[in-house]
Amino acid sequence: MSGESLDALKDIIPENRLKTELPEMEDYCHDEYPDIFIEPEAVALAENEDEISKILKWSQKYNVPVTPRGLGTGLSGGCLAAEGGLILSLERMKSIREIDRQGLFVTTQPGIITKDLQDAVEKESLFYPPDPASLESCSIGGNVAENAGGPRAYKYGVTRQYVQGLKAILPDGERLSFGGKLIKNVSGYDIAGLICGSEGTLAVITEITLRLVSKPAQVIDLLIPFPSLRDAAETISDFLSSGIVPNTMEFMDKAAIARSSKFIQKELPYMSSQAQLLIQIEERENIDSLLESVQVVAERHNAEDILLAENPVQQELIWQARRNLYEALKQSEGSMEIADVSIPRHRIPLLIEGLRKISEINSTEIINYGHAGDGNVHVHVMQNFIESEEWDKRKLLIMKEIFNLVSSLEGVVSGEHGIGFLKKKYLKYCLDDQSLKLMQAIKKTIDPENLLNPGKIFI
Amino acid sequence: MSGESLDALKDIIPENRLKTELPEMEDYCHDEYPDIFIEPEAVALAENEDEISKILKWSQKYNVPVTPRGLGTGLSGGCLAAEGGLILSLERMKSIREIDRQGLFVTTQPGIITKDLQDAVEKESLFYPPDPASLESCSIGGNVAENAGGPRAYKYGVTRQYVQGLKAILPDGERLSFGGKLIKNVSGYDIAGLICGSEGTLAVITEITLRLVSKPAQVIDLLIPFPSLRDAAETISDFLSSGIVPNTMEFMDKAAIARSSKFIQKELPYMSSQAQLLIQIEERENIDSLLESVQVVAERHNAEDILLAENPVQQELIWQARRNLYEALKQSEGSMEIADVSIPRHRIPLLIEGLRKISEINSTEIINYGHAGDGNVHVHVMQNFIESEEWDKRKLLIMKEIFNLVSSLEGVVSGEHGIGFLKKKYLKYCLDDQSLKLMQAIKKTIDPENLLNPGKIFI
Numbered sequence: 001m002s003g004e005s006l007d008a009l010k011d012i013i014p015e016n017r018l019k020t021e022l023p024e025m026e027d028y029c030h031d032e033y034p035d036i037f038i039e040p041e042a043v044a045l046a047e048n049e050d051e052i053s054k055i056l057k058w059s060q061k062y063n064v065p066v067t068p069r070g071l072g073t074g075l076s077g078g079c080l081a082a083e084g085g086l087i088l089s090l091e092r093m094k095s096i097r098e099i100d101r102q103g104l105f106v107t108t109q110p111g112i113i114t115k116d117l118q119d120a121v122e123k124e125s126l127f128y129p130p131d132p133a134s135l136e137s138c139s140i141g142g143n144v145a146e147n148a149g150g151p152r153a154y155k156y157g158v159t160r161q162y163v164q165g166l167k168a169i170l171p172d173g174e175r176l177s178f179g180g181k182l183i184k185n186v187s188g189y190d191i192a193g194l195i196c197g198s199e200g201t202l203a204v205i206t207e208i209t210l211r212l213v214s215k216p217a218q219v220i221d222l223l224i225p226f227p228s229l230r231d232a233a234e235t236i237s238d239f240l241s242s243g244i245v246p247n248t249m250e251f252m253d254k255a256a257i258a259r260s261s262k263f264i265q266k267e268l269p270y271m272s273s274q275a276q277l278l279i280q281i282e283e284r285e286n287i288d289s290l291l292e293s294v295q296v297v298a299e300r301h302n303a304e305d306i307l308l309a310e311n312p313v314q315q316e317l318i319w320q321a322r323r324n325l326y327e328a329l330k331q332s333e334g335s336m337e338i339a340d341v342s343i344p345r346h347r348i349p350l351l352i353e354g355l356r357k358i359s360e361i362n363s364t365e366i367i368n369y370g371h372a373g374d375g376n377v378h379v380h381v382m383q384n385f386i387e388s389e390e391w392d393k394r395k396l397l398i399m400k401e402i403f404n405l406v407s408s409l410e411g412v413v414s415g416e417h418g419i420g421f422l423k424k425k426y427l428k429y430c431l432d433d434q435s436l437k438l439m440q441a442i443k444k445t446i447d448p449e450n451l452l453n454p455g456k457i458f459i
Numbered sequence: 460m461s462g463e464s465l466d467a468l469k470d471i472i473p474e475n476r477l478k479t480e481l482p483e484m485e486d487y488c489h490d491e492y493p494d495i496f497i498e499p500e501a502v503a504l505a506e507n508e509d510e511i512s513k514i515l516k517w518s519q520k521y522n523v524p525v526t527p528r529g530l531g532t533g534l535s536g537g538c539l540a541a542e543g544g545l546i547l548s549l550e551r552m553k554s555i556r557e558i559d560r561q562g563l564f565v566t567t568q569p570g571i572i573t574k575d576l577q578d579a580v581e582k583e584s585l586f587y588p589p590d591p592a593s594l595e596s597c598s599i600g601g602n603v604a605e606n607a608g609g610p611r612a613y614k615y616g617v618t619r620q621y622v623q624g625l626k627a628i629l630p631d632g633e634r635l636s637f638g639g640k641l642i643k644n645v646s647g648y649d650i651a652g653l654i655c656g657s658e659g660t661l662a663v664i665t666e667i668t669l670r671l672v673s674k675p676a677q678v679i680d681l682l683i684p685f686p687s688l689r690d691a692a693e694t695i696s697d698f699l700s701s702g703i704v705p706n707t708m709e710f711m712d713k714a715a716i717a718r719s720s721k722f723i724q725k726e727l728p729y730m731s732s733q734a735q736l737l738i739q740i741e742e743r744e745n746i747d748s749l750l751e752s753v754q755v756v757a758e759r760h761n762a763e764d765i766l767l768a769e770n771p772v773q774q775e776l777i778w779q780a781r782r783n784l785y786e787a788l789k790q791s792e793g794s795m796e797i798a799d800v801s802i803p804r805h806r807i808p809l810l811i812e813g814l815r816k817i818s819e820i821n822s823t824e825i826i827n828y829g830h831a832g833d834g835n836v837h838v839h840v841m842q843n844f845i846e847s848e849e850w851d852k853r854k855l856l857i858m859k860e861i862f863n864l865v866s867s868l869e870g871v872v873s874g875e876h877g878i879g880f881l882k883k884k885y886l887k888y889c890l891d892d893q894s895l896k897l898m899q900a901i902k903k904t905i906d907p908e909n910l911l912n913p914g915k916i917f918i
Contacts, residue, residue, distance in 0.1 A: 102700050103805040125702070147645045158643060160652070161620060176893035181803035183833040184617060184874035186606045186656050187889050188916055189898045193619070193652040197645050214702020241561050243584070243673020344640035346562035374642040415643035430646050434635035438905065439648045445904040446897065457647055 001041040001085065005062035009042065009086070012054045017045040017092075028087045031074040032134070032326075033422060034335050040067070040081035045089045049167070049175060049206045055088055056204065057173035059451045067453045068200040070110060070142030073134040075338060076420025078146065078199045082455035088204065090141050097207065099124050104212045105164070105181045110141020110205050127215040129156035132416070133326060141205050147197030149416035151248035151280070151322075154373035156213075158416070160196045165209030168195055171202075171447040180209055194442075199418045200453045202446050216282040219247065220291075223307040223318045224298050225273030229253055229356070232275035233349035235301040236372045240346060244293050249373025250278040250322060256329075256369045260321040263328030268321045273304055277372070278322055325369055326378075334383030337395045341406045342415030345375030354405040355379060362398050376415035403429040419457045427457070460500040460544065464521035468501065468545070471513045476504040476551075487546045490533040491593070491785075492881060493794050499526070499540035504548045508626070508634060508665045514547055515663065516632035518910045526912045527659040529569060529601030532593040534797060535879025537605065537658045541914035547663065549600050556666065558583050563671045564623070564640045569600020569664050586674040588615035591875070592785060600664050606656030608875035610707035610739070610781075613832035615672075617875070619655045624668030627654055630661075630906040639668055653901075658877045659912045661905050675741040678706065679750075682766040682777045683757050684732030688712060688815070691734035692808035694760040695831045699805060703752050708832025709737040709781060715788075715828045719780040722787030727780045732763055736831070737781055784828055785837075793842030796854045800865045801874030804834030813864040814838060821857050835874035862888040878916045886916070 001009075010018065019025045020042045028043045030036050041064075046052050059066045065085030072079055081087050094111035101124050108117055114135040118128050131150035132138055138148070144166075149158045165179035178191040195203050226232040232251055239249060252260075254274050261268045270276060277298075281290050295306060309315040329336060343351055352368065359366040364386065370378040381398050383391045403413055403426050412430040413423055427436070440458055443450075460468075469477065478484045479501045487502045489495050500523075505511050518525040524544030531538055540546050553570035560583050567576055573594040577587050590609035591597055597607070603625075608617045624638035637650040654662050685691040691710055698708060711719075713733050720727045729735060736757075740749050754765060768774040788795060802810055811827065818825040823845065829837040840857050842850045862872055862885050871889040872878070878886055886895070899917055902909075 100803075100805070102696060103803045104699055105803070147649075149643055153643065157616075157620070160649070161616070170893060170897070174893050176897065177891050178894045179871075180869050182801050182869075182871060182874075183804060184608055184612065184801045184830070184835045185871050186658075186875055186877045187801075187871040187873045187886060188878065188894065189661075189901060190606075190619070190652055190656050191894055191897060193649055197649055199645075202648075214700075214704070237561060240563055245673070342641050342643045342646075344559075344562045344564070345642060346559070371643070376643045410639050410641075412638075412641060412644050412646040414646045415641075416645055418645045419647065427646060432636050434629060434633050435637045435647065435650055438629070438635065438650060441904045442648060442901060445900045 001064050002062065005064055006042065008058055008062065009044065012051055012058060013044045013046065017047070019043040027072065028069065028089065031072050031077060031079055033075050033077060033338065034330055036077060036080070038080045038082060040087040041084055043087040043089060045092050047092050049169065052088065052169045052204050052206060053173045053175060055086070056169055056171055059086070060172060060449060063449070063451070065451050065454045068204045070139030070145065071113065071137060073138040074142060074146060074420060075340065075417040076414070077422040078418050078420035078456055079142070082421045090139065093206065096120055099126070100181060101126070103181050105209055106212055107207060107209045108140060109207060110144070111139050114138050114140050114143055121212055122215055125215045126212040128162065128210060128212055130159045130162060133323070140208060144196050144205055144208055145198070145200045146416065146418045149371060149374065149376065151250050151371060153371060154249050155245055155247045160193055162210045163192050163196050163208060164211050166192045166195055166205060167207035168203035168205045171452040176203065183211065199420060199456055201443060201456050202452070220281045220287065221309040221315045221318050222279040222281070222294065223269060224277045224279065225270035225304040226275045226277070227273065227302050227304060229275045229352050230349060231301045232277055233352050235277060235298055235303070236348050237346045238297045238301065239373070242293060242297055244290065244297065246290065246294070247280040247282055248278060250370065251372040252276050252322060252325065252369040253367060255365065255367045256325055257321050259328040259332060259367065260324045263331060264320060264324050269307060269317065270304065278318065322369070329367060329380050332382060333385060335391070336383060337381040337399055339379040339399060339402050340376070340414045340417035341379060341402070341411055342376045343406060343409045343411030345373065347409045348372050348375060350409060351377060351405070355402070358398060358401045358405065362394060364394060364398060374415070399426070421455050424457065424459050460523050461521065464523055465501065467517055467521065468503065471510055471517060472503045472505070476506070478502040486531065487528065487548065490531050490536060490538055492534050492536060492797065493789055495536060495539070497539045497541060499546040500543055502546040502548060504551050506551050508628060511547065511628045511663050511665060512632045512634060514545070515628055515630055518545070519631060519908060522908070522910070524910050524913045527663045529598035529604065530572065530596060532597040533601060533605060533879060534799065534876040535873070536881040537877050537879035537915055538601070539880070541880045549598065552665065555579055558585070559640060560585070562640050564668055565671055566666060566668045567599060568666060569603070570598050573597050573599050573602055580671055581674055584674045585671040587621065587669060587671055589618045589621060592782070599667060603655050603664055603667055604657070604659045605875065605877045608830060608833065608835065610709050610830060612830060613708050614704055614706045619652055621669045622651050622655050622667060623670050625651045625654055625664060626666035627662035627664045630911040635662065642670065658879060658915055660902060660915050661911070679740045679746065680768040680774045680777050681738040681740070681753065682728060683736045683738065684729035684763040685734045685736070686732065686761050686763060688734045688811050689808060690760045691736055692811050694736060694757055694762070695807050696805045697756045697760065699832070701752060701756055703749065703756065705749065705753070706739040706741055707737060709829065710831040711735050711781060711784065711828040712826060714824065714826045715784055716780050718787040718791060718826065719783045722790060723779060723783050728766060728776065729763065737777065781828070788826065788839050791841060792844060794850070795842060796840040796858055798838040798858065798861050799835070799873045799876035800838060800861070800870055801835045802865060802868045802870030804832065806868045807831050807834060809868060810836060810864070814861070817857060817860045817864065821853060823853060823857060833874070858885070880914050883916065883918050
């Protein structure tokens with residue numbers, strides 16, 4: 001970034017919202033993936049659409065890359081300045097514009113924390129279902145950019161299924177407004193759906209209109225321990241084909257639970273079991289019959305118990321292992337590599353078995369948990385005490401083996417974390433040439449100079 | 460189409476699957492919109508991907524437009540050869556490739572009738588929810604191209620929410636395969652979502668993988684008559700904000716019911732009521748509490764009765780007016796113009812009131828029905844006995860007034876029928892310049908010569 005371009009930037013963003021030195025830029029040099037640090041040339045905290053439009057025009061004029069950033073909780077490096085230039089932070093644009101109680105919509109700026117948005121709509125007896133694990137620290141704009149999921153996606157679907165309207169600024173600085181408080185819309189191509197999940201490479205999202213549903217009066221949580229991973233995996237498969245649709249169907253293996261327990265320094269229920277399922281059921285369903293079906297299927301697969309949690313205290317006990325898991329793994333000895341694989345959901349038993357073999361052959365611990373009901377599993381390859389040089393070699397080999405396994409199961413390399421720049425080299429495992437070419441052509445059409453979040457998704 | 464290009468086409472498609480003369484091409488000169496007839500230069504009935512790929516390469520070589528066509532039940536002219544050239548019919552590609560009972564997916568060719576697909580998966584206790592009114596005659600490929608909805612979209616969402624994988628041939632003849640039996644996928648842009656709803660302008664769909672759900676054991680249907688349109692509209696609004704989520708929330712006005720009754724030559728229940736709501740409730744919900752809530756809300760808005768239908772005979776009685784409505788209107792004296800408007804759903808009362816005024820001011824009958832719970836209303840402007848020359852003037856004026864009303868309510872010009880070429884001139888009422896430019900740029904990138912279904916969506 002030349003002195004001239006920096007001066008021009010200062011005309012757009014006042015100095016108190018512009019960072020150019022390291023200590024104050026530090027928070028913008030990483031996301032939540034382990035051991036990553038990429039320094040941008042500057043960070044601008046935008047406060048309105050006008051500033052963003054000017055920044056993108058400035059980017060074109062001075063040929064400086066701009067990387068939009070929500071609250072930096074991603075796991076694929078998508079919000080980092082991979083090719084230098086400016087980080088454009090949306091963190092200050094966090095106002096809710098309108099909660100439409102009658103129409104069941106919320107219109108919001110992108111920078112608000114997802115949990116804050118959820119709390120605000122729940123006060124109005126409404127409900128925004130997508131619940132990424134990072135919901136207490138991630139932004140709704142980041143959720144839209146990455147098409148975030150979460151446990152409740154099993155019943156309610158992912159972020160894209162709630163985005164009905166978007167305002168965004170295109171790479172040339174022009175403002176776009178698409179859709180709105182509409183459930184159905186076949187008036188031209190689905191621009192909102194295209195921007196959602198495009199990881200900030202096509203436009204900077206400045207306002208989002210989300211469909212809401214009514215708030216469930218009560219939920220019941222179940223923890224079901226199993227004597228083997230296989231039993232848990234087959235239970236999931238069996239739930240699916242039995243038409244049992246709870247809100248969530250999460251699973252954790254024994255190693256995951258142990259790490260979480262150590263991290264929160266607390267005994268957890270059924271720690272000796274090889275795997276656990278976490279299931280949530282809603283009051284608006286026919287609870288008794290649903291509970292009975294769950295029980296029948298779980299017992300068929302050797303469930304060791306069914307723990308019921310009907311109040312917030314019990315529920316916290318059941319969910320705390322899962323909620324603290326990622327932080328626990330991150331704090332472990334050594335580093336780790338994470339894969340966010342998505343496969344046909346009934347092939348979960350095959351995936352789990354394949355991962356076990358990869359772990360054994362490579363003498364490396366692999367910890368798995370995630371959204372089993374959707375076929376979306378977070379796979380953590382742990383360094384533990386493997387020496388650094390050896391780890392660097394081994395982790396690459398293992399990741400290749402994992403993605404070969406995923407590819408053989410007709411899965412994809414990301415279910416909800418996105419590709420960012422950390423997973424670029426694996427994209428070929430799940431995209432054919434024509435799909436890739438088409439995506440690149442769309443990117444080139446919308447951002448011909450490749451200045452908006454360059455170096456992401458595509459090699 | 461030159462003699463040379465026709466000869467080359469005959470090398471791709473055998474003569475018994477190629478039509479070039481009028482009597483045998485007649486079925487391909489219209490869709491289900493009234494009074495429309497556009498003759499293509501030829502019609503080819505493809506049987507496999509290889510033929511389609513060759514046809515698209517042929518189209519590029521000889522500069523001949525190609526318009527893909529399912530079973531021709533659209534309502535916006537999307538499958539007609541608006542700029543001449545070849546109609547590429549997918550009607551022969553109607554095999555179901557696989558019903559995956561364990562994973563809850565179906566993979567199918569595009570030409571199968573939607574109802575046939577639904578029947579096939581229901582035999583396996585599975586369920587494909589989208590149910591456009593034309594389901595007994597439309598194709599699943601057409602549903603994907605138009606992102607079809609239907610009554611059950613209220614609870615279950617539209618076609619796009621079920622398309623997890625697509626195979627398609629791009630305008631240059633290259634084959635693309637995207638997604639698959641996957642629930643979650645953030646591995647690059649959402650190509651399936653972009654192609655779905657693009658009305659055959661971006662690619663020819665050759666194989667579709669759809670997510671299924673388990674089949675509800677039983678449904679209960681309710682017919683609720685109201686003394687005024689306003690009461691019915693406000694009931695819908697009130698259902699929404701009360702969090703009552705039945706499968707369907709359809710409405711019909713008195714004139715619509717009368718037409719249907721006349722068409723099927725049969726008295727229908729509550730024909731003297733000004734409006735009726737058709738509500739379907741599923742057994743897997745907590746039926747008793749849902750029924751009670753429906754009753755409380757409906758009675759608050761002066762419901763005249765609540766008719767319950769619990770078996771197929773009763774259900775047929777309740778739904779027959781709705782099912783026969785479009786055909787009834789089409790058979791009426793004179794022609795009609797149809798608008799498929801989608802507005803914020805709680806503004807249904809304002810829309811209905813606005814339409815009543817437009818009808819009065821212009822002394823023209825306007826008949827309304829549709830998917831009120833989604834804010835998606837089918838508006839029929841009836842010619843009746845208005846003399847042709849006067850009708851041609853008046854209908855244009857009225858359509859403009861309708862779309863001005865829709866625009867003032869922040870709605871869009873199509874909820875599920877698409878733009879095709881019949882609604883092109885109205886697209887400006889709901890798209891801003893940037894959205895339009897972006898769509899056109901995407902079209903140009905994928906189909907630079909504008910040979911795949913040209914003359915559609917954009918002016």
